[in-house]
Amino acid sequence: MHELVRNRVLFLMLLPALLFFLINSYFPMVGVYYAFTQFDFNYGLFDAPFVGLQNFEFLWKSGTLVRLTLNTIGYNLAFIVLGNVIAIACAILLSELRSKWFKKLTQSIMFLPYFVSFVILSVIVYNVFNYDSGFFNTLLAQFGAGPVDVYSKPVVWIFLIILFYLWKNLGYSMVIYLAAITGISEEYYEAAKIDGAHIFQRIWYITVPMLKSTFVVLLLFSLGSIMKGQFDLFYQLIGNNGLLYNTTDILDTYVFRSLKVTFDIGMATAAGLYQSLFGFVLIMTVNYIIRKINDDYALF
Amino acid sequence: MTIKDDRYTKLLQGLAYTVTVLVSLACLIPFLLILSASLTANESIIREGYHLIPAEFSLEGYKTVFTFPDEVLRAYGVTIITTVTGTALGLFLMTMAGYVLARKDFKYRNGFSFYIYFTTLFGGGLVPWYIMMTKYLQLTDSLKALILPGLMTPFLIILMKNFIRSAVPEELIESAKIDGAGDFRIYWRIVLQLSMPGIATVGLFLALHYWNDWFGSSLFINDPHKYQLQFHLYNVINSASFIANMGAGTGISLGADLPTESTKMAMAIVVTGPILFLYPFVQRYFVKGLTIGAVKG
Numbered sequence: 001m002h003e004l005v006r007n008r009v010l011f012l013m014l015l016p017a018l019l020f021f022l023i024n025s026y027f028p029m030v031g032v033y034y035a036f037t038q039f040d041f042n043y044g045l046f047d048a049p050f051v052g053l054q055n056f057e058f059l060w061k062s063g064t065l066v067r068l069t070l071n072t073i074g075y076n077l078a079f080i081v082l083g084n085v086i087a088i089a090c091a092i093l094l095s096e097l098r099s100k101w102f103k104k105l106t107q108s109i110m111f112l113p114y115f116v117s118f119v120i121l122s123v124i125v126y127n128v129f130n131y132d133s134g135f136f137n138t139l140l141a142q143f144g145a146g147p148v149d150v151y152s153k154p155v156v157w158i159f160l161i162i163l164f165y166l167w168k169n170l171g172y173s174m175v176i177y178l179a180a181i182t183g184i185s186e187e188y189y190e191a192a193k194i195d196g197a198h199i200f201q202r203i204w205y206i207t208v209p210m211l212k213s214t215f216v217v218l219l220l221f222s223l224g225s226i227m228k229g230q231f232d233l234f235y236q237l238i239g240n241n242g243l244l245y246n247t248t249d250i251l252d253t254y255v256f257r258s259l260k261v262t263f264d265i266g267m268a269t270a271a272g273l274y275q276s277l278f279g280f281v282l283i284m285t286v287n288y289i290i291r292k293i294n295d296d297y298a299l300f
Numbered sequence: 301m302t303i304k305d306d307r308y309t310k311l312l313q314g315l316a317y318t319v320t321v322l323v324s325l326a327c328l329i330p331f332l333l334i335l336s337a338s339l340t341a342n343e344s345i346i347r348e349g350y351h352l353i354p355a356e357f358s359l360e361g362y363k364t365v366f367t368f369p370d371e372v373l374r375a376y377g378v379t380i381i382t383t384v385t386g387t388a389l390g391l392f393l394m395t396m397a398g399y400v401l402a403r404k405d406f407k408y409r410n411g412f413s414f415y416i417y418f419t420t421l422f423g424g425g426l427v428p429w430y431i432m433m434t435k436y437l438q439l440t441d442s443l444k445a446l447i448l449p450g451l452m453t454p455f456l457i458i459l460m461k462n463f464i465r466s467a468v469p470e471e472l473i474e475s476a477k478i479d480g481a482g483d484f485r486i487y488w489r490i491v492l493q494l495s496m497p498g499i500a501t502v503g504l505f506l507a508l509h510y511w512n513d514w515f516g517s518s519l520f521i522n523d524p525h526k527y528q529l530q531f532h533l534y535n536v537i538n539s540a541s542f543i544a545n546m547g548a549g550t551g552i553s554l555g556a557d558l559p560t561e562s563t564k565m566a567m568a569i570v571v572t573g574p575i576l577f578l579y580p581f582v583q584r585y586f587v588k589g590l591t592i593g594a595v596k597g
Contacts, residue, residue: 003407009483010400014412017397020452024429025419031428090323093316102320108583109324112331115579116572117512119530123537123568124330127337127350133561135333138349167327172590179591198308224420232515239538255426260518265427272425280422300417 035273039265048266055270064254065274069227072250072275076226078162079169084215087170091177092207096199107178111171118232121164125237129160154247157238161248165233173218180214181207216297223286224299227279231256251275331576338362338565345561361562365570372570374525375532382446382528383510390451390506395499397452398460399487404470413461416454430519445520446528450509456502463498464491501589504582511575533571537564 004011035055037048059065090110097103113121128135129150137147150156184207192202229250238248240261251271258268283299291298329352337350341358348355365372397416401409423429439445468491476486492499517531527535 007406007483010403010406013396013484013487014400016393017416017452017457018412020393021416021419021454023432024449025423028424028428028432029422030424031431032424034428034431090319093312093319096312096316097320098313102317106320106324107587108580109327110320111583111587112576112579113327115508115575115583117514117530119512119514119534119537120334120568120572122534123334123564126537127333127565128330133345133349135350135352138351141349167330170323171327175587175590182591196305198305199312200308203312236534252426259427259430265431269425269427272427276423276425283421300414 032269032273032276034266034269036270037266039269041265051266055266056274059267059270059274065271067246068249068251068254068271069278071248072229072252073226075161075229075250076222079165079230080219080222080226082162082166083169083173084218086166087173088177088208088211088215090170091174091181092203094174095178095181095207096203107171107174110174113168113170114172118168118236121168121233122236122239125160125164151241152243154244157244157248161233161237164237165230168233176218177211177214180211184210213297220286220290220297220299224283225279227251227275227282229253331572334565334568334572338562338569340562342560342562358562361564361566362570364563365566371524371532372529372567375527375529378443378446378526379511379529382443382513382516383507386447386450386510387503387506389447390456391499391503394452394457394460394502395464395492395495396487397457398464399491401457401461402464402468403473413458416457420454433520440520441523441526442520443526446513446516446526447510449516450506450513456505460495460498460502463495463501467495467498497585497589500585504586504589529571533567536567 033046034048036050036052038051038054039048056065094103094107097106126134129137131137131147131149131151134150136150140147150160188206188210189202192206197205229252231250231252234248234250234253235256238244238253240257252275255268255272255275258264258271287299332352333350336352336354337345338361339357339359340351340354341356341360344354344356344358400406401413403409433445433449434440439448472490473486476490481489512530513528514530514534517526517528518534521527521531524535
């Protein structure tokens with residue numbers, strides 16, 4: 001209590017943040033109770049009929065839960081692996097460019113997609129892939145091939161989603177890796193040069209290992225949110241196109257649809273709670289393992 | 301040895317230029333496609349599809365957008381209001397929180413840090429939050445619903461805390477205290493002045509979030525007059541009957557042969573234009589701020 005009085009100004013300054021997270025994050029946690037009810041908008045929170053684990057049982061038996069989990073984790077793994085590898089490669093190549101203005105220009109261009117909204121991304125996809133007049137079909141026609149209805153080919157979207165994820169996020173991760181490369185002391189390269197290491201050796205034996213810690217930090221950060229999907233990306237690309245759900249539905253899109261389209265509140269809450277819990281267990285496990293291996297990298 | 305080295309260096313230079321040029325083109329061409337389509341006559345698009353260079357130049361797409369500018373302008377207004385208020389308020393609150401958590405003599409800082417960080421580990425999910433916002437806080441169709449949720453994120457508070465820690469030496473705060481400055485005064489007069497690059501970065505993250513937000517409108521706004529810019533665009537792209545609706549509100553019949561395809565693309569350009577225009581200036585601060593943050597971990 002003494003501390004509260006002594007540092008009351010600091011407490012007051014922190015108070016808005018504390019209240020914000022109390023309302024925005026902690027209060028809704030009470031609402032996970034909906035997952036165990038037959039929800040009805042007319043009832044209050046605790047008046048809705050209790051149905052136990054029925055919602056989860058349905059999600060499990062219909063195979064929805066398995067499919068959503070596999071999709072969510074699968075996409076995220078692809079994003080993490082490809083995203084980092086390509087960003088590292090591009091950052092290294094960009095850092096080797098001699099011309100300074102060219103370096104700045106290309107970096108700015110690669111960072112551009114990060115700044116536009118996902119709605120614009122959906123406009124781009126529409127522009128390129130719509131059946132009647134899309135750029136892709138126009139190109140095909142020029143080569144004498146018939147048009148392709150991309151919107152009815154579920155497998156293609158796996159690659160498109162990954163491609164557009166990379167397109168949008170490459171610039172961002174590249175900036176971080178570039179910063180790390182800039183931080184490497186010039187002396188290492190000079191010494192290696194004197195010892196006769198050529199440029200590829202210098203990159204492979206100096207630059208790449210020096211990026212390890214940045215990579216691990218980013219990796220762990222993204223592993224922690226592997227159950228959280230890129231909702232904007234998936235929803236803007238796929239929308240409510242039921243033909244593609246099998247390969248493109250993730251937990252976040254399912255929850256959103258259950259809430260806004262099919263109004264299945266109990267089910268949506270159940271799926272959301274499952275996502276939260278699964279993610280929580282995953283991040284705790286990952287953190288525990290990292291602690292055992294190397295304490296420095298632990299998230300908390 | 302040096303000859304071989306030279307050859308490898310040249311090879312790498314070639315590789316570096318080729319890859320960066322190709323990746324840059326891949327990042328740029330989608331925007332050019334939209335721009336080109338927005339400048340193409342609609343019949344030409346319907347007949348021959350989208351091209352990289354307009355097959356038949358026309359400004360009719362833009363003309364249609366600005367025939368009834370009310371909706372776009374209103375959406376612009378909503379987005380500007382939410383972006384400015386949200387960014388200013390969010391910055392004020394998050395710099396304060398970051399400052400308090402960065403103060404080593406604040407006893408419970410670790411506990412409070414965890415209280416904030418924990419919300420990234422576990423949450424109630426979208427649905428309980430949605431019901432709280434609409435049913436208990438009654439924020440449907442209120443601009444508050446668009447501003448409040450994005451005000452603070454644990455990530456940005458922690459980023460701010462790290463910025464302040466690295467920018468403001470502990471001794472400076474100590475000596476200011478000895479000179480009799482209060483905690484808020486130290487924050488206002490010293491901490492804020494010294495952490496400008498960090499504030500710029502966090503501010504940009506916030507502004508970008510608000511400017512690009514469409515999700516808030518799709519969840520909480522039923523009144524089309526309060527749609528954010530991005531959600532307005534989303535509706536234009538996704539509703540085939542857009543033109544018909546736009547005419548219906550004004551009592552003017554527009555007929556069926558209006559440039560819908562090029563109008564959609566013109567709308568996308570009108571929505572993104574300002575961002576692309578500001579981008580070269582904004583981008584530099586962003587890179588600078590991210591670089592500081594990345595080096596400091």
